[in-house]
Amino acid sequence: MRETLLAIFIGLFATPLLGGLINGLDRIITARLQGRIGPPVWQPFYDVIKLLSKEKMVVNVWQAFCAYAYLSAAAISVVLFFLKSDLLLILFIQAVGAVFVVIGALSSTSPFSQVGAHRELLQILSYEPLLILVVAGIYLEIGSFKIDDIYAWGQPLIFKLPFLFIALGYALTIKLRKSPFDLSTSHHGHQEIVKGVLTDYSGPFLALIEIGHWYDIILILGLCSLFWATGWIGMIILVAITYFIEILIDNVTARMTWRWMIGYVWAMGLTLSIVNLIWINLA
Amino acid sequence: MAELSFLLVVFPMLAACSCFLMRHNTIYSLIVIISGGLLIGSAILLIPLVPFSFSPKSFLGINIHEILTAADFLLLFIILYFGVKYKNWLINSLAIFQIVLLGYLEFFLINGSETYPIIYCDNLSLIMVLIICVVGSIICVQALPYMKKHETHLKIGVSRQPHFFFVMILFLGAMNGVVLSNDMILFYFFFELTTVCSFLLIGHDKTERATKNAVRALWMNSLGGAAFITALVFIYTRLGTLDMQYIIHADSKSQLVILSMALLCFAAFTKSAQFPFQSWLLGAMIAPTPVSALLHSSTMVKVGVYLALRLAPAIEGLFLTQCVTIFGAFTFLFAAALAVGQSNGKKVLAYSTISNLGLIFACVGLNTPESIAAAIILIIFHAVSKALLFLCVGTIEQHIESRNIEDMRGLYTKMPLTALISVMGVITMIMPPFGLLLGKWMAMEAASSFLCGIVMIAMGSALTVMYWARWAGILMSDPFAGKFKLEKQPVLTWAALFSLCIGVGVLSLLSPWIYRWCIIPIMGSDYLASYSTDYGIFENAFGVFAVLPLSLVAVAGFIIAILAVKSATHSRITMPYLSGLQTEEPRVFKGPMNRLITAEAGNYYLSSIFGEDKLTPWINLGAVILLTLVIGGAL
Amino acid sequence: MLHFDCGSCNGCDIETLACLTPVYDIERFGVINVGNPMHADILLVTGTVNPRNKKVLVNLYDQMPNPKVVVAIGSCGLSGGIFKDAYNVLGGIDKVIPVDVYVPGCPAKPEAIIDGVVMALKKYEVIKKKHSDSVPSRMKWRKIAP
Numbered sequence A: 001m002r003e004t005l006l007a008i009f010i011g012l013f014a015t016p017l018l019g020g021l022i023n024g025l026d027r028i029i030t031a032r033l034q035g036r037i038g039p040p041v042w043q044p045f046y047d048v049i050k051l052l053s054k055e056k057m058v059v060n061v062w063q064a065f066c067a068y069a070y071l072s073a074a075a076i077s078v079v080l081f082f083l084k085s086d087l088l089l090i091l092f093i094q095a096v097g098a099v100f101v102v103i104g105a106l107s108s109t110s111p112f113s114q115v116g117a118h119r120e121l122l123q124i125l126s127y128e129p130l131l132i133l134v135v136a137g138i139y140l141e142i143g144s145f146k147i148d149d150i151y152a153w154g155q156p157l158i159f160k161l162p163f164l165f166i167a168l169g170y171a172l173t174i175k176l177r178k179s180p181f182d183l184s185t186s187h188h189g190h191q192e193i194v195k196g197v198l199t200d201y202s203g204p205f206l207a208l209i210e211i212g213h214w215y216d217i218i219l220i221l222g223l224c225s226l227f228w229a230t231g232w233i234g235m236i237i238l239v240a241i242t243y244f245i246e247i248l249i250d251n252v253t254a255r256m257t258w259r260w261m262i263g264y265v266w267a268m269g270l271t272l273s274i275v276n277l278i279w280i281n282l283a
Numbered sequence B: 001m002a003e004l005s006f007l008l009v010v011f012p013m014l015a016a017c018s019c020f021l022m023r024h025n026t027i028y029s030l031i032v033i034i035s036g037g038l039l040i041g042s043a044i045l046l047i048p049l050v051p052f053s054f055s056p057k058s059f060l061g062i063n064i065h066e067i068l069t070a071a072d073f074l075l076l077f078i079i080l081y082f083g084v085k086y087k088n089w090l091i092n093s094l095a096i097f098q099i100v101l102l103g104y105l106e107f108f109l110i111n112g113s114e115t116y117p118i119i120y121c122d123n124l125s126l127i128m129v130l131i132i133c134v135v136g137s138i139i140c141v142q143a144l145p146y147m148k149k150h151e152t153h154l155k156i157g158v159s160r161q162p163h164f165f166f167v168m169i170l171f172l173g174a175m176n177g178v179v180l181s182n183d184m185i186l187f188y189f190f191f192e193l194t195t196v197c198s199f200l201l202i203g204h205d206k207t208e209r210a211t212k213n214a215v216r217a218l219w220m221n222s223l224g225g226a227a228f229i230t231a232l233v234f235i236y237t238r239l240g241t242l243d244m245q246y247i248i249h250a251d252s253k254s255q256l257v258i259l260s261m262a263l264l265c266f267a268a269f270t271k272s273a274q275f276p277f278q279s280w281l282l283g284a285m286i287a288p289t290p291v292s293a294l295l296h297s298s299t300m301v302k303v304g305v306y307l308a309l310r311l312a313p314a315i316e317g318l319f320l321t322q323c324v325t326i327f328g329a330f331t332f333l334f335a336a337a338l339a340v341g342q343s344n345g346k347k348v349l350a351y352s353t354i355s356n357l358g359l360i361f362a363c364v365g366l367n368t369p370e371s372i373a374a375a376i377i378l379i380i381f382h383a384v385s386k387a388l389l390f391l392c393v394g395t396i397e398q399h400i401e402s403r404n405i406e407d408m409r410g411l412y413t414k415m416p417l418t419a420l421i422s423v424m425g426v427i428t429m430i431m432p433p434f435g436l437l438l439g440k441w442m443a444m445e446a447a448s449s450f451l452c453g454i455v456m457i458a459m460g461s462a463l464t465v466m467y468w469a470r471w472a473g474i475l476m477s478d479p480f481a482g483k484f485k486l487e488k489q490p491v492l493t494w495a496a497l498f499s500l501c502i503g504v505g506v507l508s509l510l511s512p513w514i515y516r517w518c519i520i521p522i523m524g525s526d527y528l529a530s531y532s533t534d535y536g537i538f539e540n541a542f543g544v545f546a547v548l549p550l551s552l553v554a555v556a557g558f559i560i561a562i563l564a565v566k567s568a569t570h571s572r573i574t575m576p577y578l579s580g581l582q583t584e585e586p587r588v589f590k591g592p593m594n595r596l597i598t599a600e601a602g603n604y605y606l607s608s609i610f611g612e613d614k615l616t617p618w619i620n621l622g623a624v625i626l627l628t629l630v631i632g633g634a635l
Numbered sequence C: 001m002l003h004f005d006c007g008s009c010n011g012c013d014i015e016t017l018a019c020l021t022p023v024y025d026i027e028r029f030g031v032i033n034v035g036n037p038m039h040a041d042i043l044l045v046t047g048t049v050n051p052r053n054k055k056v057l058v059n060l061y062d063q064m065p066n067p068k069v070v071v072a073i074g075s076c077g078l079s080g081g082i083f084k085d086a087y088n089v090l091g092g093i094d095k096v097i098p099v100d101v102y103v104p105g106c107p108a109k110p111e112a113i114i115d116g117v118v119m120a121l122k123k124y125e126v127i128k129k130k131h132s133d134s135v136p137s138r139m140k141w142r143k144i145a146p
């Protein structure tokens, strides 16, 4: 019981802190890669606190609903992750959040927001199958969907599922809203479709979505960490390396079109996953 | 038992006839409502009785078998009559083929000495009966106000509603007959009866297109009927009985029996409008919306999956079962892809039905305890959610006179309550903790060890999310200040919409218990119960789905979000961002020379990839190949 | 921060954008350039106001959620600058919306702009306090002005 409560506590409160911190580090590293100094580490927190203190302003009142729904779905999925629940279930709940972001964006008539919403849908379309296949691959390897059993498994999964890890990398890039897949909204797409799905969110509601995004980051990085679930050090190193590569990719690539994204992600990602799945099936 | 079965099967037929005869508006409305209530009541009374089986020896003094034979032939001749009337040689030849085979079976093969129950009802039948009676009756009741409006709109002089409700109620009776019959000949009779009913309903409006589509539905389903009767002949020659329970559990897996199983699966595919037979269900859209609702949710297409579910134990371990999985997953994926390319709301619903049925077939094919449970859960929740969505679309369509999704933009400002219920319907389709997703979760976990299946299911489910989310979003798409005026609808419409909406929520909440009390007994003899459902949490060795806790959390989240909406109504409302050029009108901006320009944004339908005309030929080709695999693999 | 080019000769714009480059790196102060007033706290305006872009400026200003500050850049933004007497020029930014910080220069130097933005950030804090204390006083002003 105490463990459960602890897990819920960590999931709810520690995760956004960690997510914000990672976001801050991300901004600094990105700045350094571009020869700049970059903001303070705590900048994301300053931003969110500032947004929360701003005036409430909406285009459609259901935006508020969608922002809260996204935040709660993201939080629940992370809590379930810390409760070591079913991976597939976690993915489903994570998808709920993503869908509410889309619905929220569609609820405004601004063309920017509409285009952003559709791009977001295409992004979901691209990464969702990969995530499911990754989970299916884990199941094929260890015979369970429960995170419990993954921790109990003796050896790091990455040796058995290297291609699936790369496929997960695609999903990660999309989820983190990083180039070349930051179509629907991005962290530094200044004038690019004026921030897509987030166009008509402002003030506190924007802050909620940002916090939800932090939860999302942690969830998907957590998914990566499962590939080295045998020890803390391995886990952290794996996640750190992956994240650094993500930042690097973000900085050296340009934003591509959705056509390219779907074609590329499905062709590469699915091939990689299928090859890996066949491999474990045979082994 | 006998009385209840009579109430469920024969009574609707009588009620239907009286509907037809009493042409007065109030009288047949009353008959519809009362028989709906009676059906629901007797279905509920059936619950404590299952499982049971019996065979009525005679009806009104005539041997039941003789009545049956006569009815069978009568039905086939009716089909033949329609074939001649519409000059369709395909229907004619199929009908004649069936008449010949039936004659051969009845007069040369069967010697009439068998003693096996004609009616058999276990939990699976019970679940089906409940779905048919409850959802079907709700749809019939909603059809009352709908048809009134429909006829005023079409300016039809002499009302054809008695005819309409005659077929609708007859249909419910036929469906109950299908799921309760154990004698394959009886099953075949009702199977054909549903075909005829759907033919009549699709062609109800008597327009040229309606007739054309109805005829197409007739020949496609006759194809299924022909496969069915062929299978019966094969089975009888090999096993010497038409007792369904015996056939399913028969040990002898001779070539001929396997072939007939494949033919029965084929019949199931035609009934459930799987590729390449999807066109009859799409054509059925031409009919008034309650018909679509009935065909898609509780009747007709469910016959196919029911038949497949019945056969599941018989095909276990065969190559056939894998074929069914691949075929189902294939349909799931590509029907979803086609749905993405659609802007016609009813077509999206149709493709989503086909796709969901594909998933159910895939589950049946996987043939594990989890997947069978998944199939049943999917059947239940698909029926309720789909009925809800169809009724919503019907209501919307009558209001805005369009079924195009683009025209439903910002529907919330025009008909807030209907729009919200539709969004709710969509949410029950794609989000946990609602039942449909529970089923999908079980299906995915069961399919994970089946490589080909899981890849297609994974892609298909992403596509599914895409077309649903898009639709839900568009309904809400209008800047909105918080105060709204409720639209006016007939009481019966509201009653139907609300009961379905609440029903799906309550059923989802109860799903662990439905599983424990209804679904486990079905599999009892063949399978071990695989999920434990303590505290409302589905759990087995490798997965958990916490229905009850998640529902509670979801309800809490929902309340918080609604409160947020309430408080947001007091906040500043601004216009959508249009690069600073916005005007007082939400979509209009000031262009060059101060002209007012309306900003347009359309959905991505990706018709270059998912267009119907582009994909359909290839999909049909693929489906034909797979079907050949299904039949050929059995040889 | 939202940068809006009202009707500048582009001189000030180039200097403003220079602030984002590695040389000046305005993100050191946590400031990033956004493309949408709904996400912005600071409105940075360069150039003169004319009848045509006046409405746009007001619209953008309106769509920024409170509290917010406005920085006018360059002589043009301050008063109309060398274009002051042109037939279509109404004058400086403050003819249309309230301005909090004025950054002079023709063009304004990036250092000056950064200085102005940082000042604006300080002013933002003050306004935020006022905003949370009472009704948005600046909204009242809006009603009288144009």
Ligand code: SF4
Binding pocket: C007, C008, C009, C010, C011, C012, C013, C046, C047, C073, C074, C075, C076, C077, C081, C082, C105, C106, C107, C108
């Ligand atoms: S102040 Fe000078 S540099 Fe700036 S916009 Fe005006 S004329 Fe151009």
